[in-house]
Amino acid sequence: MKRVVVVGLGYVGIPVACGFANAGFEAVGIDVIQSKIDMINKGESPVKGKEPGLDELLKKVHRAGRLKATDDYSVCKGAYAILIMVETPVDKDNLPRYKALKSAVSSVGENLTKGTIVVIESTIAPRTTTDIVQPILEKNSGLKAGEDFYLAHCPERVAVGVLLKNLKELDRIIGGINEESAKKAKELYKKIVKGKLYLTDSLTAEVVKTAENTYRDTQIAFANELAYLCEELGIDAFEVQKLVNTSPGRQMLLPGAGVGGHCVPKDPWLLLHGSGETFKPKIIPTxxxxxxxxxxxxxxxxxxxxxxxxxxxxxxxxxxxxxxxxxxxxxxxxxxxxxxxxxxxxxxxxxxxxxxxxxxxxxxxxxxxxxxxxxxxxxxxxxxxxxxxxxxxxxxxxxxxxxxxxxxxxxxxxxxxxxxxxxxxxxxxxxx
Ligand SMILES: NC(=O)c1ccc[n+]([C@@H]2O[C@H](COP(=O)([O-])OP(=O)(O)OC[C@H]3O[C@@H](n4cnc5c(N)ncnc54)[C@H](O)[C@@H]3O)[C@@H](O)[C@H]2O)c1
CATH class of the missing domain: 3.40.50.720 (NAD(P)-binding Rossmann-like Domain)
Structure with missing residues (x-):
C-alpha cells in the first residue's frame, strides 16, 4: 500500500488524511500536539462543530487500519507523497510567520527519499515554494527538487462546516516548480478530488489562493461599508443587499460583526507580502x-x-x-x-x-x-x-x-x- 504522509492535523489535515485513507492509501498524519495524535489513534476526530460525514469517515478508516497519527517524521522515508498543511499566520506587523512551516519542511527534508511528491497545501505568500520551501528541502535531503523528488503547491479550498464536501467536489489548482512536479501531483489528487485539476506554476498557484480570500475580504468590506451607510440613512442593509442582487451579475455579500477564522483576515497580507516597493495597494489594506x-x-x-x-x-x-x-x-x-x-x-x-x-x-x-x-x-x-x-x-x-x-x-x-x-x-x- 502506498503511503501518503499528511503533516499538520488541523481543520485541513484531518479531512485530507481521511480522504487518502478512504481512497486506499496508508495515510499517516504527523502533528506536534500529542492530544490530537492520541484522539486520532483512538478513531476520534479533534474537529468539533457540524462537519457532515467527518466523524464517521475517520472512524471507518481508523477501523480499517488505514489512518494513523504520530509525531515521528521517519514515516516520510519511502513515502509516495508528503502533504504539508500546517498553520501559516501573520505576525503583529502582518508579515508571514512561517515558524511551523519552516519547522515542518526542515523535518520533512531530513527524512525525504528519492521519488516522493512533496506538496505544500498551506496558504503561502507569493514565491514561498521556490524561495523558502525548496532550498530547505534540498539542503536537508541532499536531493534536487524537480528531479530527485517532485515539489508542488496545491492550495486547499476547504471551509469550516463543509470540509469533506469541498475537499471532494471543488476544482483545485496545482502549481508545480516544474511541469513534471505538477503532473505527478495531479496523479495524486485525482485519487481524492472529483473536481477539475488545473495545472500551473507554483507562483501562480500561490497568488490564486491568496487572491481568492482577498477578493472575499474586499467583497465583505463593501457590504460592511454599505451597512454603515444604511445605518446612517435609517434603512435596512439586508433589504438593500437582497434588492441589489436582483440586478444581473451582482452578488453582494452580507455585512456582519466581523471577519474571523484562520484564513481570510491574514491571506490579504500574505498576498501583499509578494508585492514590490513601488506598488502601493489601496483596496486591500482598506x-x-x-x-x-x-x-x-x-x-x-x-x-x-x-x-x-x-x-x-x-x-x-x-x-x-x-x-x-x-x-x-x-x-x-x-x-x-x-x-x-x-x-x-x-x-x-x-x-x-x-x-x-x-x-x-x-x-x-x-x-x-x-x-x-x-x-x-x-x-x-x-x-x-x-x-x-x-x-x-x-x-x-x-x-x-x-x-x-x-x-x-x-x-x-x-x-x-x-x-x-x-x-x-x-x-x-x-x-x-
Ligand atoms: N481552515 C481552513 O478552512 C483552511 C482552508 C484553506 C486553507 N487553509 C490553510 O491551510 C493551512 C492549515 O490550516 P488549518 O486550519 O488546518 O490549521 P490548524 O491550525 O487547524 O492545523 C495546523 C496543524 O499543524 C500542526 N503543526 C504545527 N507545526 C507543526 C510541525 N512542525 N509538524 C507537524 N505539525 C505541525 C498544528 O499542531 C496543527 O494541528 C493554513 O495555511 C491555512 O491558511 C485553511
Whole structure:
C-alpha cells in the first residue's frame, strides 16, 4: 500500500488524511500536539462543530487500519507523497510567520527519499515554494527538487462546516516548480478530488489562493461599508443587499460583526507580502481596516443601547452570544467576539460568553447553557450566527433578561418584532 504522509492535523489535515485513507492509501498524519495524535489513534476526530460525514469517515478508516497519527517524521522515508498543511499566520506587523512551516519542511527534508511528491497545501505568500520551501528541502535531503523528488503547491479550498464536501467536489489548482512536479501531483489528487485539476506554476498557484480570500475580504468590506451607510440613512442593509442582487451579475455579500477564522483576515497580507516597493495597494489594506472595525462598531452599538437604557457598563451583565468565528463551528481563530469581550471586561462588566460548540477558552467565562448567559443579562450581543440562536423565542428572552437589549451582528432577528416585544434593538446594517 502506498503511503501518503499528511503533516499538520488541523481543520485541513484531518479531512485530507481521511480522504487518502478512504481512497486506499496508508495515510499517516504527523502533528506536534500529542492530544490530537492520541484522539486520532483512538478513531476520534479533534474537529468539533457540524462537519457532515467527518466523524464517521475517520472512524471507518481508523477501523480499517488505514489512518494513523504520530509525531515521528521517519514515516516520510519511502513515502509516495508528503502533504504539508500546517498553520501559516501573520505576525503583529502582518508579515508571514512561517515558524511551523519552516519547522515542518526542515523535518520533512531530513527524512525525504528519492521519488516522493512533496506538496505544500498551506496558504503561502507569493514565491514561498521556490524561495523558502525548496532550498530547505534540498539542503536537508541532499536531493534536487524537480528531479530527485517532485515539489508542488496545491492550495486547499476547504471551509469550516463543509470540509469533506469541498475537499471532494471543488476544482483545485496545482502549481508545480516544474511541469513534471505538477503532473505527478495531479496523479495524486485525482485519487481524492472529483473536481477539475488545473495545472500551473507554483507562483501562480500561490497568488490564486491568496487572491481568492482577498477578493472575499474586499467583497465583505463593501457590504460592511454599505451597512454603515444604511445605518446612517435609517434603512435596512439586508433589504438593500437582497434588492441589489436582483440586478444581473451582482452578488453582494452580507455585512456582519466581523471577519474571523484562520484564513481570510491574514491571506490579504500574505498576498501583499509578494508585492514590490513601488506598488502601493489601496483596496486591500482598506478592506482589512473596514472589516477589523466591525467588532468595534458592535461595541459602540452596545454602549449606545446601555446608555439609552440608563445602565452603566461597569457591573452590567453582558452576554456575548457566540465565540466561534462562524456559525455552527468550534473554530475560534481571530474571532470577532474577542475584542468585544475584552472591551466589556475592561469596563468592569460581568462578561459571560455562550457557545454551543466551543468547549473552553483560557481566561474567558464560557457556557453552553443559554440560561446561564441570558438570565439576568443587561445586554445580549449576538456575534455568531449559530442556528441555535435563530430559534430563540423573543417572548422568553425578554423575560429572562434584566435589561432587554439585543445587539444583532448577524441579522438574526426582525427589528420591528424585537421592538414590539420591548427590546432596545440595534444591529449591523439596521435602522437604529
Ligand atoms: N481552515 C481552513 O478552512 C483552511 C482552508 C484553506 C486553507 N487553509 C490553510 O491551510 C493551512 C492549515 O490550516 P488549518 O486550519 O488546518 O490549521 P490548524 O491550525 O487547524 O492545523 C495546523 C496543524 O499543524 C500542526 N503543526 C504545527 N507545526 C507543526 C510541525 N512542525 N509538524 C507537524 N505539525 C505541525 C498544528 O499542531 C496543527 O494541528 C493554513 O495555511 C491555512 O491558511 C485553511
Amino acid at each position: 478592506s482589512r481596516e473596514i472589516n477589523d472595525s466591525m467588532p468595534h462598531h458592535m461595541i459602540d452599538l452596545a454602549e449606545e443601547a446601555l446608555t439609552q437604557s440608563k445602565v452603566k457598563s461597569k457591573g452590567a451583565k453582558i452576554a456575548v452570544m457566540g465565540y466561534a468565528f462562524i456559525e455552527d463551528s468550534d473554530d475560534v481563530r481571530n474571532t470577532p467576539a474577542l475584542p468585544i469581550i475584552e472591551h466589556f471586561a475592561k469596563s468592569g462588566a460581568e462578561v459571560i460568553v455562550h457557545d454551543p460548540y466551543v468547549k473552553g477558552a483560557e481566561g474567558i467565562e464560557l457556557t453552553g447553557n443559554l440560561n446561564d448567559a441570558l438570565v439576568g443579562a443587561d445586554c445580549a450581543i449576538f456575534v455568531t450566527g449559530h442556528s441555535r440562536y435563530k430559534s430563540l423565542k423573543l417572548k422568553n428572552l425578554v423575560q429572562k433578561m434584566r435589561t432587554p437589549i439585543i445587539i444583532d451582528g448577524r441579522n438574526l432577528f426582525d427589528r420591528k418584532k424585537c421592538i414590539k416585544e420591548g427590546f432596545v434593538y440595534k444591529g449591523i446594517g439596521k435602522r437604529h
